[in-house]
Amino acid sequence: MVEGNDAVHRSRDLGVDFATPKVNLDALVHPRTELPPLLNVPLAEIIDFLVEAGQRLCDPSNPYVEACIERMARVSLQPRSVIEFTIKDATNYLDKKVLTEVVEQNFPNPRALDEWVPRTDHQGRRSFVRAYAPRLVHVLPGNSPGMGIRSIAQSALVKAVNLFKMPSADPFSTVAFLRTMAEIDADHPVVRSMSAIYWRGGDEAIERILFRPQYFDKVVAWGGGDAIDNVAKYIGPGFQLISFDPKTSISMVGREVFESEAAIAEAAELNASDISILDQEACVASRFTFIEADAEQADRYCRILADRLRIDRTGQGTPRPLDLDLKEEIETLRLMGDDYAVFGAADGRGVAIRSEDPVDFHPLRKTSNVVSVRDLSEAMKYVNVATQTVGVYPFHRMAGLRDHLASGGAQRIVRLGEAGPSSIGNPHDAMYPLHRFVHWMAHEDGCEVRSPPAT
Template identity: 80%
Template sequence: MNTPAELNTSPPAAKEAVDSAPFFIRGKVVEGRDQIHRSRDLGVAFGTPAIDLDALVHPRTELPPLLNVPLAEIIDFLVETGQRLGDGKNPYIEACIERMAKVSLQPRLAIQYQFKDALGYLDKKVLTEVVEQNFPNPRALDEWVPHTDHKGRRSFVRAFAPRLIHVLPGNAPAQGIRSIAQSALVKSVSLFKMASADPFSTVVFLRTMADIDPDHPVVRSMSAIYWRGGDEKVERALYRPQYFDKLVAWGGGDAINNVMKYVGPGFQLVSFDPKTSISMVGKEAFASEETMAEAARLNAGDVAMANQEACVCSRFTFIEATPEEADRYCRILAEEIRVDRMGEGQPRPLESDLKEQVDVLRMMDDDYAVFGKSDGRGVAIRSDRPVDFHPLRKTSNVVCVASLDEAMKYVNVATQTVGVYPFERMAELRDKLASGGAQRIVRLGEAGPGAVGNPHDAMYPLHRFVHWMANEDGCEG
């Protein structure tokens, strides 16, 4: 595969300060500012090296480097990487956070918090439990596991190391840590396409691994680069079954729709597509002023975390209440959303079109009530049906319903997490929520993080990543 000449012709922007976003290709850091890009959300310029497409492909004639490395050794290496990333002496982390704060919608302290939180994934107990939850018999990752069916036919099955392209999200600064760890656990050869809202962190994680052991099979199995999503010169060259088995894609609707056109026989899509999370609050919240305040506080935590950038953040709250009761609740909810629990400092203001829509609702007294200010610190909107825009930047739409059963008509396959109050009502709601398409039900206030090893987006991801291979060897005897 040759590198198209057109890929290398983007000139640097004249007299503009441009941060470098190096690549990491199979164990080596590649520096350069041959191409200049702009971040999706804030339009900040950053420079990347020219793309060498040939270097990104691991030939199928060569076995994956991790194939015969024991899983226990891989986990130990990931744990050591976590310790290096979190020891306070890593030379790359602080510079990475500074650069990410320029291109990300999330405040600097929120990025720091997510880094720290994600490092908890690189724990031996966590990694072991993830594997055990995803694979009924984890031995299949290390060896060909024998099996004899009821007819006496003998076979051997292996969870074979896949070749994966990961399209990483731009709204979760530390997702690269999890994706690298998961790729290593399934022994994959992986290419990570970084997002323009985070073209830095994944390379930091990988070069930390390389500092530990530049020749480790985990290091030699991983590459991370950036290109503009939808660039057919790159994607038509790489998104092919002769090079990769599966495309693991995170992102918004446009990103998922873009990669769908490359999916076909031999090249599968594992999609973590856009989701919306909701809250459900029962009439029990109004038993007293204390219970109402408790429900609103828990609700606010699910709305405001990560500046409401992640899919797991609540955007709509369905509440068994009259408009008058809901207004009392919304007043407290808006105040709680506006509490700066993470020391994020000055928030980013609402975009003009969203601010305009919220402010228009303030004037529609009969059908809507708006609590809080349209300044990015927190707003609660009471209505009798969901608003027709996507709540962002700490905006919660509180929808009055006669019963939580009535809210089921708003649940669909794009509904990810549902937080419920009071907690004991989860059991009565979970079958209905699952039937509607929802994927996760939790206590209100516990939308994130999730339980270790549980399904994500209605699947066990690692089980989907691997290439399941069977060697049938006839009947015994």
């Protein structure tokens, strides 16, 4: 743990100042001449250590977690209750069954993490393959304080040497987890494989030195377009980018919803649940709802949806107001006649906007744009590689939509209302992340049976 106030920074969302010590670049690089600390630690022991760390994180008397929550409440747009829930909910990932299943889903043969796995191809060539411990730089996201916990766990599972660049919206949770692990055993190989620091994104004095293949294999980057573009300029031979770039999630509601009042109420409640995830800050939170309806039917649905959105689901009380630009956009649409209809108020508590085409701004803070279409197939033109999760109602329509959604670039289809926690070990952003993290190494050892010479 290094403390100091050599550099003063400003948090992204609320503009709160915080100080960090001077960055010692030499301390952040693990020489390639030295083997990774976790290389020969059995995966089972790593999982046991992560599980113990998760239990310590859940301890109400953990001073690092409590300090983290206090500090995050000062710099985050999320209310304290949501921050506390998100951090403690993230510890559910540190469960033995969960971590084991994640590994098994990412690797056809998890033995490759622990040893050189032998194989012989059909021509008799012998070889050994290993999922070798990588050297990773992580550019962490600022919209979910639990991602630091998850990223540390995933990196430990692949035995990586890691440098975590923390976001200005959360320079605390990753440190809290690392300090908790260090209290268990400061010399444990998991602890010795992790460093977490903050620097201002785009600071070339740091990035042009660290983001090099001499020191790291890959950068694992989360964030908005500007953050990803900044990292991408350093990518070259030997230094790869694994990008979790900006995503937008949507909902699709079929005409069957109008068969009964109960169906409308059910769909609106499920829809509102998906929209409200982390106050619509998360990538999985729905922003656009495409509904098979005429304008009158869509207005009927929007009125109920807006009511459901305005329910306080987190106990946060009075929400922060919408940004002035977004509020003005919504109020302008309210005045534009039949092409648009606005239900609810632009006050951060929840609003539904009906239109025939998607609005040209990014819905935030419990704002849903409900787009009426004659058939859900018409919505496919709005699906692209930035479309992450698609919630569908009624559920039986999912099978008929999934191929078209995948062709458009979408990455996940779920029942409406289930956009939140995903199935354990499933692909994330159209890939198996841990499988991509590792450095795949082959050792070829000759041929057991040689072919006769050609005649």
